[in-house]
Amino acid sequence: MCLVAALGAPLCGASPVSGSLEVLVRTPVSVRRGHTITLPCWNNPPQSADSLEVSWYRNYDAPIMSYRGKKFENASQDASYVGRVSFGLKDAASAGLTEGDVSLKLEKATVKDAGDYICYVSSERGYDRATVSLSVTEVGTSPLLSAVWEEDNMLNMSCESEGWYPTPYLRWSDGKQLLQSTRSLRYSEDSSGLQSVHSWLLVSSSSEVSCSVGIFDEEPKEARSKSFLAGW
Structure with missing residues (x-):
């Protein structure tokens, strides 16, 4: 499923496994190297993330960030993202986790961060996932x-x-x-x-x-x- 946001960027979600849970993202997003970027991801209809399991992945390897039972699980976190990721807000009007906004805030972006990110959300009633594509840019020296x-x-x-x-x-x-x-x-x-x-x-x-x-x-x-x- 893909919708068109007011900003003109597509809002895409994978086919929901359960009709009671759907994950939407805004993609693609871009950031200058060394800056901070938010990868927008939220569940629809809005549902507090306190009762959800939320994980962000790169290629389903070690999770970039995992959240379960109102706390973060850092034991298996990808070492290259330690201290650089947290929950962010998909837009200025977002109420955050209380309304199911599980966007990923990534700080000090490096060129190696460029690629696809998987937002995975699950509950007792089902699960869903969607992908956000991130590009990283840097402007070089004058010729x-x-x-x-x-x-x-x-x-x-x-x-x-x-x-x-x-x-x-x-x-x-x-x-x-x-x-x-x-x-x-x-x-x-x-x-x-x-x-x-x-x-x-x-x-x-x-x-x-x-x-x-x-x-x-x-x-x-x-x-x-x-x-x-x-x-x-």
Whole structure:
């Protein structure tokens, strides 16, 4: 079942196992790395969570968070989420657990947190579950341009930027059209999962080109060769 919320995001629930319990979520959601995000999940019709068992999972491995009998069960909690998860509010008007809002509040998001989260709710009358998809983003550094003189009055332009997630795009332009790089485009990843990109382009020494790097839904960062070449 999928409904459309006033915010325009779909509200989806798995087929309820029991007609007396249905779980709804709002998905997808997105967060900037290092920030806090709430993954909305609630039961319908509204029912106090005090009498429910609530668990959040990633791929049904060790639970991210478990709540039963009005208390949290931390013995089997995924270690990477310790101290970073709690119940949150799906919106400003929510009354929280008393009305069945079992949304997951995730703090200090990392790129490794990106993926699908399963909200599982059960009671004596049945159970249901639904999935929330989370994307994590990070905007990297402004592109760094450099150049090396080649034969025949040509320049080998280099553009590099680091600290992006997910994998960024890199585009060369002369102000009128996009330019196809005749040299390599190389990506690398650091220990935290952030992406770096490096590209080369062969141009005439009189050319004025720009290099932009970005991820979708974010303003790209750009560097231009005009000011760079002025110093030659």
